[in-house]
Amino acid sequence: MQLPTYVLEILKVLEDAGFESYIVGGSVRDSLLGKFPKDYDIATQALPEEIKDLFPKTVPTGEKFGTITVLSERPVEVTTFRKDGPYRDSRHPLTVSFSKNLKDDLMRRDFTINAIAYSPKKGFIDPLAGKKDLRAKMIRAIGNKEERFQEDALRSLRAIRFCSTLGEGWLIEEATFKAMKNTAFLVKNISHERITDELIKIINGLLPTKGLILLSEISEKAFGQKLEIVNLESMPPKIELRLSLILKKNPWLSQWLVLPKKTRKHIEIILTDYPLPQNETELRHLCYHVGRDYLDDWLVFRGQKPQAASLRQIPINIEDLAIDGFDVEKLVGKGPVVGDILIELASLVRENPSLNTRESLLKLITHKGEP
Ligand code: ATP
Numbered sequence: 001m002q003l004p005t006y007v008l009e010i011l012k013v014l015e016d017a018g019f020e021s022y023i024v025g026g027s028v029r030d031s032l033l034g035k036f037p038k039d040y041d042i043a044t045q046a047l048p049e050e051i052k053d054l055f056p057k058t059v060p061t062g063e064k065f066g067t068i069t070v071l072s073e074r075p076v077e078v079t080t081f082r083k084d085g086p087y088r089d090s091r092h093p094l095t096v097s098f099s100k101n102l103k104d105d106l107m108r109r110d111f112t113i114n115a116i117a118y119s120p121k122k123g124f125i126d127p128l129a130g131k132k133d134l135r136a137k138m139i140r141a142i143g144n145k146e147e148r149f150q151e152d153a154l155r156s157l158r159a160i161r162f163c164s165t166l167g168e169g170w171l172i173e174e175a176t177f178k179a180m181k182n183t184a185f186l187v188k189n190i191s192h193e194r195i196t197d198e199l200i201k202i203i204n205g206l207l208p209t210k211g212l213i214l215l216s217e218i219s220e221k222a223f224g225q226k227l228e229i230v231n232l233e234s235m236p237p238k239i240e241l242r243l244s245l246i247l248k249k250n251p252w253l254s255q256w257l258v259l260p261k262k263t264r265k266h267i268e269i270i271l272t273d274y275p276l277p278q279n280e281t282e283l284r285h286l287c288y289h290v291g292r293d294y295l296d297d298w299l300v301f302r303g304q305k306p307q308a309a310s311l312r313q314i315p316i317n318i319e320d321l322a323i324d325g326f327d328v329e330k331l332v333g334k335g336p337v338v339g340d341i342l343i344e345l346a347s348l349v350r351e352n353p354s355l356n357t358r359e360s361l362l363k364l365i366t367h368k369g370e371p
């Protein structure tokens with residue numbers, strides 16, 4: 001397995017100090033699948049204090065749980081081998097005890113494909129046969145399956161997410177899926193932020209609709225509502241478009257998601273119904289109502305061609321008018337009427353963009369007192 005120099009260096013520092021150390025988790029999985037790992041996680045015998053002593057720049061990102069981030073060319077999470085104690089609230093282990101034994105650390109992980117360790121010195125260490133499951137494209141929980149999902153219900157969403165992100169042919173092993181269904185009622189204990197993260201990973205994955213289908217199989221137990229499946233591949237891979245499609249059919253899901261205000265607004269606009277524009281004038285009015293920034297998503301969501309580029313030079317809003325509020329004030333005086341006139345002028349200009357000259361607009365005001 002090829003590792004970047006900065007990762008090899010961190011492993012060497014740990015090993016030279018006498019601590020067995022390995023790359024683990026997603027980076028090993030993704031490398032074996034021929035994907036470029038996003039980041040590298042290291043598991044080590046060294047204790048957090050010892051990790052901090054060995055490297056000049058560290059951040060104690062999860063020290064209680066054994067994780068110290070070593071700042072190198074890129075940050076690398078270095079975590080002491082762990083053996084998790086019993087779990088509180090299906091999410092957090094009550095206690096974590098550190099271990100000197102790699103196998104303990106691999107056993108506490110979620111799926112066999114995420115429990116392969118690699119070191120340049122020792123090669124792959126794979127006591128749970130994760131490589132075999134990688135070849136078989138199988139998501140298999142480690143140990144007692146129901147217990148593992150009871151400990152941490154997020155694992156169910158992770159299993160589903162991997163079916164979308166890893167691509168064609170991946171399946172959740174039967175006993176694992178059965179355990180997921182039996183423990184799905186615990187999903188409501190997961191923080192909404194994490195639910196959102198996993199849903200977004202499903203949506204951004206290679207097979208998002210497959211992810212939704214799997215999610216729908218646990219959704220009644222997990223969320224108290226049946227998830228209606230939508231064809232996410234029918235939308236371009238843009239999060240707002242795909243979330244809109246899901247939420248249109250499943251408005252109840254919104255309460256389980258934590259989305260930035262901006263994203264919520266974007267989705268709300270996409271889902272607001274206006275008649276489809278039948279001509280250029282109607283298109284300009286639509287652009288005014290949904291806003292230039294959202295026009296294309298509104299159209300694409302309804303199977304139409306994007307049009308914002310063709311309207312770039314066309315006056316739509318008050319700001320696009322050839323005159324401004326001061327010009328209007330000079331003619332009619334101060335007051336709310338100024339705004340009303342500008343709104344009316346913008347509307348006239350959308351009807352007939354050639355009216356958008358200073359001369360025509362001023363004329364429109366003076367002739368009528370108001371346009
Ligand atoms: P990605 O980074 O692509 O989202 P990942 O598998 O690397 O996927 P991380 O959250 O980075 O996920 O976790 C790193 C590793 O930690 C996992 O591969 C797995 O071994 C372990 N892990 C993560 N979350 C859990 C969990 N909820 N229960 C048990 N082990 C976990």
Ligand code: MG
Nearest residue numbers: 025026027039
């Ligand atoms: Mg990772």
